[in-house]
Amino acid sequence: MEQAVFESITYAAECGDCGAEVEWCGVQVLDDRSLRWDTEFGCTACGAAMFVCKGELPAELRGRLLAEHGPALLRVDPSARNAAVMRVLRAELGIGLDEVRTVLGGIRAGSHSGTLPEMELLARRLRAAGIDAVAERPQRS
Ligand SMILES: [Zn+2]
Structure with a gap:
């Protein structure tokens, strides 16, 4: 746990x-x-x-x-296959293919953000699917 x-x-x-x-x-x-x-x-x-x-x-x-x-960012292993990441996102967020492409684009660009618990949930789901992912809050200067 x-x-x-x-x-x-x-x-x-x-x-x-x-x-x-x-x-x-x-x-x-x-x-x-x-x-x-x-x-x-x-x-x-x-x-x-x-x-x-x-x-x-x-x-x-x-x-x-x-x-x-402050928002937390979701970082995903850049070498992870898009299809694998999208499958987890769609299952978790319950969104359509177009939306999931937008979310994936945001993740790849390092701009997909939300509350820390929300991003941590996605990171855990991705890790459970064998994809390296981490939720982190950028240091505020
Ligand atoms: Zn009262």
Whole structure:
């Protein structure tokens, strides 16, 4: 089993009980099989606490994750066969042939990026298929 990879942010949203604005904590987690998005809060106004597992990560919060932590890049062995890489990408991302060509082009150009857990998931799937791949975050200067 590989190590879990995660990134978290805090953001303001309403308490589900009393409607007060409270600070939520959201975390995108890659466990050994899949990505998930968990959120939680504790309300200082009414004392309610909630933990929501395996929600959908909203695009706006994903944007915050990328802005706060910086995007990670997916690097794939340049000698890996396109067809083999594309097969893994299509299976994992559930996208069509045209889209997967675009993604592959981005990977080959070193510009395909996402959150670290997302890129790590793809890297693991590729490695499981025998293709050298790694997710990494460029050092910010
Ligand atoms: Zn409350």
